[in-house]
Amino acid sequence: MEQTKANKNTTRDATGETFEPRIVAFVCNWCTYAGADLAGTSRMQYAPNVRIIKLPCTGRIDPLFILKAFEGGADAVLVSGCHPGDCHYTSGNYHARRRWAVFHKLLDFTGIDPGRLHFSWVSAAEGRKFADLINDITERVRGLGPFASDNPARRQA
């Protein structure tokens, strides 16, 4: 998990402050949300840049949610659910995975840096993995800079 150290201290947003990325995470209630709870119960510290939106299953995630998140101010989006084979609803995460495989390419085609969309499997037992994931994404996206900086066509909030 390399960090773009060169960018870390030099990326600044429009006001000249060190850029704090805004990350929106769409997570499933049964695995990743519970994994995040475990990170909390274990007092694992991670970057405060993420805002979690709870859904029953990653299968519920319409690609429009991700687009709206970028449109509305997110610098990165994370989608995280149960491991393949472990979906609480049997197969919702498979649908999410298929959608992501296509959507990820589409997003790339539109010019959005693929480093801004992350997809992961975090189980209810993987508190550490969740904390590390948020820290990792925060640093990567800090290096990429604000979403608006490389997507000038985005609607202004």
Added chain:
Amino acid sequence: MARVGVFICHCGENIGRTVDCAAVAAEAGKMSGVAVAVDYKYMCSDPGQAMIRSAIAEHKLTGVVVAACSPRMHEVTFRRAAAQAGLNPYLLEMANLREHCSWVHEDRAAATAKAVDLVRVMVEKVKRNRALLPVRVPIEPTAMVVGGGIAGIQAALDIAAGGRKVILVEKSPSIGGHMARLSETFPTLDCSQCILTPRMVEAATHPNITLMTYSEVAAVEGFVGNFQVTVRRKARYVDVAKCTGCGDCSTKCPQKKIPNEFDANLGTRTAIYTPFPQAVPNKPVIDAEHCIRLTKGKCGLCAKVCTRGAVNFEDKDELVQVKVGAIVLATGFELWDHSAYGEYGGGRLKDVIDGFAFERLASASGPTSGRIQRPSDQAEPKTVVFIQCCGSRDEKMGKAYCSKICCMYTAKHAMLYRHKVHDGRAVVFYMDIRAAGKGYEEFVRRAIEADGAEYVRGRVSRVYRRADGKLIVRGADTLAGKPVTIEADMVVLADAVVPRAGSEKLAQMLGVPYDGDGFYSEAHPKLRPVETAAAGVFLAGACQAPKDIPDSVAQASAAASKVLGLLSRDELEREPIIARVNSQTCVHCRACINACPYRAIEDAALPARAGAPAAQVARVNEGLCQGCGTCAALCRSHSIDLDGFTDEQVFAEIATLE
């Protein structure tokens, strides 16, 4: 006009130390639609809950956000409090300020800013929540148990004892399963049939239990509480009402040489037969494939000698429809076919047998009346080698798992052999000894110390027949560090436990998932061992995983208790997080129907209205829908939405993060 109440909890110091709760409450008070915003030390306490209830009344709140710990902790608590105050419980949401905020961040300013964002997300969601009512589904108070082995029998007896009717469906002509084939059971060396047959009789005579033997499940429709099961009752060619079980028919049947499956093909049976003397029901069936009358139109002796006229060659399979509210799968296991194991003879060496064959040799009612005789020449073997882990723990053979029961039954076999052949030599090749149950370790030690079984730690690389008829077993003794060769008269392989052939078809009929080894999947490996992903379908016994008799019985009783819980009410109340189809915009592309893991969406006909033709649309079965939302995300016409997590709600949550 929305009037949302926001309650920020300090959780003692847990939230309050890192998040400035008063500041969050102040910010919340400014949010559009918020009528009241307060903070308090312990929202989940009695005074905290009372605060919520009185605020609901005083401010006529239309929704509540409790910003505190994880909803996984106290959502139920607060929803109940809201309901007590007359607010629909689904108009209350929680924001997670503890596990997701105060406990994972140290910077007070950052944590407080995040807390405000999290509260805002939930306020926007709850403004769009609708009052939801639990879904009610009627329940048929009858259960079905598929599989009449010890697990199925136990489940049926427990459900019947609980006052509910049970239909016990068994594929073979008699109930009893594999346990009826065993000689003695570990660790007590109880006579297997002696402890089993009273249960079999009880199941047959219990007023709440209906036996359907020689029958199979052909189709299943419906859902939890309302299954319609089609059972194929195979033609017995014997009228069980007239038959007295005298056995004259079998005595006279000229077809005497059919390999007897019950005896692991070591013995033979007739075409009209009862599988074993203690069969329940103790009535014969005719094996249509081998009966001369049914295949060639000749003979018919059994009908002639039957004084009751019970033989009926015109019998046909019958399809019977039954309604049940719950189903228990107890289809059991079989032993893996070791002909894949070329190193051990590939199934061609007659004196290399499996565990069930050994049981039938040892059994007093078996083909050799309990004398240990080897299949090739009926001679008494003086050296028997037992090889554990044949197929199990072997990824090359496709089975990485341990079959759990083989260490124990191999020790038992070694003991039974030594009890019957006093000058015999029993050698056991093992990798590990798994004897974890009650009395199990002592049992294995007894086999070694009291009964003289020789245990060699190492695998066997080859078994072959030498010209003089001896079976040469070449293996390793890893503790001594040298190769070992045994000249054996008979070899018993502890073949892997596998699910019954055809069990996956039954699972597919019911929508029950199964794993890569074919065993049925439980709903949660730790906490829900007898439920499945299919509501109303439960598991008992070895069909779920290799299992011994005590655990099969325990699991069967557990499944029965779940069934009785389900059937104890007239109606089933379900969480109302369910999907809804807008039949006006649905184009019936059926993508949702195909994607639903619970088959909860069905085709529905819209009646013709003035001007509009009758149309087909999708419709969600509220009894089955589990609320995952997969359908909502893939509907091309945006015609399905998920109550509790609607598109409108999610977009509103996202919009707060601008």
